[in-house]
Amino acid sequence: MRAQEHSWINFIIGAVHGIFRCKMESDVTKISPDPLEVVVSALASGAGAMLTHRLPDIIDPPTSPRHRNVGHGVLPIGFASVTAYRAAQSVQNPIARRFLEGAAIGPAGHLLADASTPAGVNLIARGF
Numbered sequence: 001m002r003a004q005e006h007s008w009i010n011f012i013i014g015a016v017h018g019i020f021r022c023k024m025e026s027d028v029t030k031i032s033p034d035p036l037e038v039v040v041s042a043l044a045s046g047a048g049a050m051l052t053h054r055l056p057d058i059i060d061p062p063t064s065p066r067h068r069n070v071g072h073g074v075l076p077i078g079f080a081s082v083t084a085y086r087a088a089q090s091v092q093n094p095i096a097r098r099f100l101e102g103a104a105i106g107p108a109g110h111l112l113a114d115a116s117t118p119a120g121v122n123l124i125a126r127g128f
Ligand SMILES: [Zn+2]
Pocket: 056, 057, 072, 110, 114
């Protein structure tokens, strides 16, 4: 999959996440979200996901014989994403929090896109 396709897929994943997070928060507060807040949330989350989605390819460069090794492992990347996502919840500024949530899910979105290719991804590392 080309890098530009990865970028757009991850932006969309992040933006959809941002929209759903607004919906979830409005379900809790029983206050309808401001439409501008939904747009800003989608853009912030999409930008965060776009920023970090290349991390798996930085860890396992496509030109390296190690490509799609531990940096493309579902468990290591999933653990890192969940840990970063939970850490983002402590940020008080809602736009910064949404950006960091998007940044946390960016690498997972990369794996989702790579999983759709014939080479696929690994559970932990190559061979596992
Ligand atoms: Zn990759």
